[in-house]
Amino acid sequence: MQEKTREQEEALGIIWHFRERKIKDFDRIIGKLKEISPGICDCLVEKGFIEIKDKTIELTPSGEKIAYNITRRHRLAERLLHDVLEINKEEIDQSACEFEHILSDEVTDSICTLLGHPKFCPHNSPIPAGECCTKAKEELESIVVSLDKLKSGDTARIAYISILEHQRLHKLLSLGIIPGKILHLHQTEPAFVIKVDETQIALDKDFAKNIYLRRST
Amino acid sequence: MERFKTILLVGNPNVGKSVIFNKLTGKDVTVSNYPGTTVDISSGIGSFEKEKYRVLDSPGMNSLISYSEDEEITKNLLKERPDLVIQIGDAKNLRRALHLFFELTEIEMPMILCLNMSDEAKERGIRTDAGILEELLGIPVVATVAITGEGINNLKLRIKDARIPKKIVTKKDGALAFDIYEKEIDGIVSRVQKRVGEIKPFLADRLGNWAMKPFPGYVILIAVLCLMYIFLGKFAARICVGFLEELFEKYINPFLYQSITSIIPAPFIVDALSGEYGVFTMAIRYSFAIIFPIVFCFFVFFGILEDSGYLPRLCILLDKAFRLIGLNGKAVLPMVLGLGCGAMAVISTRILSTKKERLIAVLLLSLAIPCSAQLGIIFGILSGISFRALLIWLFVVIFLLILVGHFSEKVLSGAKTPFLLEVPPIRIPSVENILMKTRMRLVWYLREVIPFFVLATFILFLINRFNILSLIEWIFSPIVVNWLCLPARLAEVFIVGFLRRDYGAAGLYVLAKDGLLTPSQIVVSLVVLTLFVPCFAQFLVLNREVGIKKAFFIFFFTLSCSFFFGGILNFFLKIIRIV
Ligand SMILES: Nc1nc2c(ncn2[C@@H]2O[C@H](COP(=O)(O)OP(=O)(O)OP(=O)(O)O)[C@@H](O)[C@H]2O)c(=O)[nH]1
Ligand SMILES: [Mg+2]
Ligand SMILES: [Zn+2]
Ligand SMILES: [Zn+2]
Ligand SMILES: [Zn+2]
Numbered sequence A: 001m002q003e004k005t006r007e008q009e010e011a012l013g014i015i016w017h018f019r020e021r022k023i024k025d026f027d028r029i030i031g032k033l034k035e036i037s038p039g040i041c042d043c044l045v046e047k048g049f050i051e052i053k054d055k056t057i058e059l060t061p062s063g064e065k066i067a068y069n070i071t072r073r074h075r076l077a078e079r080l081l082h083d084v085l086e087i088n089k090e091e092i093d094q095s096a097c098e099f100e101h102i103l104s105d106e107v108t109d110s111i112c113t114l115l116g117h118p119k120f121c122p123h124n125s126p127i128p129a130g131e132c133c134t135k136a137k138e139e140l141e142s143i144v145v146s147l148d149k150l151k152s153g154d155t156a157r158i159a160y161i162s163i164l165e166h167q168r169l170h171k172l173l174s175l176g177i178i179p180g181k182i183l184h185l186h187q188t189e190p191a192f193v194i195k196v197d198e199t200q201i202a203l204d205k206d207f208a209k210n211i212y213l214r215r216s217t
Numbered sequence B: 001m002e003r004f005k006t007i008l009l010v011g012n013p014n015v016g017k018s019v020i021f022n023k024l025t026g027k028d029v030t031v032s033n034y035p036g037t038t039v040d041i042s043s044g045i046g047s048f049e050k051e052k053y054r055v056l057d058s059p060g061m062n063s064l065i066s067y068s069e070d071e072e073i074t075k076n077l078l079k080e081r082p083d084l085v086i087q088i089g090d091a092k093n094l095r096r097a098l099h100l101f102f103e104l105t106e107i108e109m110p111m112i113l114c115l116n117m118s119d120e121a122k123e124r125g126i127r128t129d130a131g132i133l134e135e136l137l138g139i140p141v142v143a144t145v146a147i148t149g150e151g152i153n154n155l156k157l158r159i160k161d162a163r164i165p166k167k168i169v170t171k172k173d174g175a176l177a178f179d180i181y182e183k184e185i186d187g188i189v190s191r192v193q194k195r196v197g198e199i200k201p202f203l204a205d206r207l208g209n210w211a212m213k214p215f216p217g218y219v220i221l222i223a224v225l226c227l228m229y230i231f232l233g234k235f236a237a238r239i240c241v242g243f244l245e246e247l248f249e250k251y252i253n254p255f256l257y258q259s260i261t262s263i264i265p266a267p268f269i270v271d272a273l274s275g276e277y278g279v280f281t282m283a284i285r286y287s288f289a290i291i292f293p294i295v296f297c298f299f300v301f302f303g304i305l306e307d308s309g310y311l312p313r314l315c316i317l318l319d320k321a322f323r324l325i326g327l328n329g330k331a332v333l334p335m336v337l338g339l340g341c342g343a344m345a346v347i348s349t350r351i352l353s354t355k356k357e358r359l360i361a362v363l364l365l366s367l368a369i370p371c372s373a374q375l376g377i378i379f380g381i382l383s384g385i386s387f388r389a390l391l392i393w394l395f396v397v398i399f400l401l402i403l404v405g406h407f408s409e410k411v412l413s414g415a416k417t418p419f420l421l422e423v424p425p426i427r428i429p430s431v432e433n434i435l436m437k438t439r440m441r442l443v444w445y446l447r448e449v450i451p452f453f454v455l456a457t458f459i460l461f462l463i464n465r466f467n468i469l470s471l472i473e474w475i476f477s478p479i480v481v482n483w484l485c486l487p488a489r490l491a492e493v494f495i496v497g498f499l500r501r502d503y504g505a506a507g508l509y510v511l512a513k514d515g516l517l518t519p520s521q522i523v524v525s526l527v528v529l530t531l532f533v534p535c536f537a538q539f540l541v542l543n544r545e546v547g548i549k550k551a552f553f554i555f556f557f558t559l560s561c562s563f564f565f566g567g568i569l570n571f572f573l574k575i576i577r578i579v
Helices: A006-020 A026-036 A040-047 A061-084 A089-102 A105-114 A131-143 A166-174 B017-025 B069-079 B091-105 B118-123 B130-137 B152-161 B174-192 B203-211 B214-263 B267-274 B279-308 B310-323 B329-338 B342-351 B355-368 B372-383 B387-411 B431-465 B468-483 B490-499 B501-513 B519-531 B536-546 B548-576
Strands: A050-053 A056-059 A144-146 A155-161 A182-187 A192-196 A199-203 A211-214 B005-011 B042-048 B051-057 B084-090 B111-116 B126-128 B141-143 B193-195 B420-422
Touching: A006 A026, A006 A040, A006 A056, A006 A061, A006 A089, A026 A040, A026 A056, A040 A050, A056 A061, A061 A089, A061 A105, A105 A131, A131 A144, A155 A166, A166 B091, A199 B310, B005 B017, B005 B069, B005 B091, B017 B042, B017 B051, B017 B084, B017 B111, B017 B152, B042 B152, B069 B342, B084 B091, B084 B152, B091 B111, B091 B118, B091 B126, B091 B174, B111 B118, B111 B130, B111 B152, B118 B126, B130 B141, B130 B174, B141 B152, B174 B193, B203 B214, B203 B310, B214 B267, B214 B279, B214 B310, B214 B372, B267 B279, B267 B431, B279 B310, B279 B372, B279 B431, B279 B501, B310 B329, B310 B420, B329 B342, B329 B355, B329 B420, B342 B355, B342 B536, B355 B387, B355 B519, B355 B536, B355 B548, B372 B387, B372 B431, B372 B501, B372 B519, B387 B519, B387 B548, B431 B468, B431 B490, B431 B501, B468 B490, B468 B548, B490 B501, B490 B519, B501 B519, B519 B548, B536 B548
Parallel strands: B005 B051, B005 B084, B084 B111, B111 B141
Antiparallel strands: A050 A056, A144 A211, A155 A182, A155 A211, A182 A192, A192 A199, A199 B420, B042 B051, B126 B193
């Protein structure tokens, strides 16, 4: 991996932020970069973090990765300062700039988890997702499953019904199969038999795979 | 005609509307333990508090947004604006009753809410406060146990108090309305209903759960079929029929012959009344000695199946199998009903949701489902030969059912409808209700059958008398004798079969008993007669439900199927000689 300095990280973060706003113009970005240090741009090109073509700045894959991580750390740090330490929005940028360079990946992910994998920083810019976020999303999805994935004897709460055809949806609803109700699955073969309140209903897989349940206890 | 105020009974399926209708009007409409028993309007007169009312029973529905023809009927009844609507609800399922109630409030008619099945609610520890509910909804609320009559008097007394319900929610469209209803329902239910104690599953519930699992569901199904075979084939068609036949042969027929000859000396009339093809010696004897005991036993057995709640569980068990023939489990109901009477079953196909399904169902009903008397006679005849003969007959009929069903599913266009069925709790059948249903159906059946039998007998008598019978036998002989290898005499069985298949079967029963047929001939003729044309009553209903063109198509289709496959079977039986 290429050596990278604090300043280079900072500069790549700036380029990322411009790109979020769809700006790649060399002329518009260079001013901000020069505030960090005058020769930083050449330095980034030399290290292979960016390329300059037709007066636009493009991140290379290695530059992209650094920019991604630095932005994630910066914005998570902002969230932490803002939500936990209750420092106001105007002052957090400065302190976040200190944190972003010292946080390890591990610490970043645990902060992310602690904060509940936030999607936006206090200034409403998106926080790039880390590994921890993807994992959490998968877990959440595995809690909500369709009826045909349950085993007989299972009990779960109806989360939602994804039937587009109005008639069929209405038919289920009018039988009392309503989001929020507890559903008990009696059997799955040869047809699904469920019980909601005092109503026992048999239905086939076509219906079952469109009824989603939350598998908590 | 005097114009009475009309009361319309509406409510979710299987909540006891028909029981209450019977209690209010003194009528005997059919009550069974599965949703979709009532598929047509029944009307009766009841007088409460010295005023007379016309009371209407309607098919059950869960929502005013309807999907099948039976639900449509109730909607149209509501459009005619009856003077009063009594909504029957299931006390243990208050939420669903309220959902329908909210939809009904849109129509702004005077209403009463009757919470039926309070006994079952109590058993399950559900207590409902009718007083508070009455206040919240703004209409009289009465708790009843329809089958014992508890609360019915109170219901009659409250009819005069009917009110247009408060508008608790105003109409919004579609799913939105649903959410609003649900919120309101939550609020109401939490105020009026309490749950006390847990419910333990009864043995009946456990049996009900077994019946819909592949194992032991199929074992239970086979046991039920065997029971039916023994009860119908051995007990009814052998023992009872044997006894009654002897009674007729030894005592009644000779006695009638004697007395008629002594009263009316004209031999032509004597023959017409009590000769070989006499109205008494044949039509009346067949009706009372053969049809009566079989149909009686059949309807007792069938009533028990209906009232226990076994049939919906059978629908579940057979859902996958019915997919093969383009239907789903719901179609099991009309098919099983067809074993009782084909004509009634054709009407009950209204519970199916698409035209395609209805068409396949009525075709198969006409083709391969023998109705009660015929089934009993078939069982009776076959039980006299061998169990293997029964299996061959069963195999051929089921094979054709699948073949024709599968073929029509491929030919007819239309989407598959998914299977959705409410399963009622297992209930202990009441002897009273079963006897009532049996009596009603028996009277209806005999009334339907006897005129046809008399007519058919008289026709036979005439063509025999004028020697046309042998002519007809000769005309039929290429099919009957050459193709099916049956005695020429069987032509007469098929001729009366055109009027009613069960009469043909009864004729066959006598021929078989007299030893005029070999076992394999019996099997072939039974298969032909099973597949034979729908009986006259069924044809009329077909005409009404699917139109004259399709009715005629079904007529000729079944006719050609019966002779064609009868011949093929004959051919096979000759080669392999397994009977
Ligand atoms: N335990 C109990 N069973 C009842 C009561 N009322 C009716 N039943 C039973 O419930 C079943 C359904 O009754 P029906 O009168 O046929 O119901 P329905 O509402 O007319 O049904 P559909 O015509 O199919 O909509 C029958 O088996 C009745 O014996 C009651 O108050 N208590
Ligand atoms: Mg009914
Ligand atoms: Zn910084
Ligand atoms: Zn920020
Ligand atoms: Zn995360």
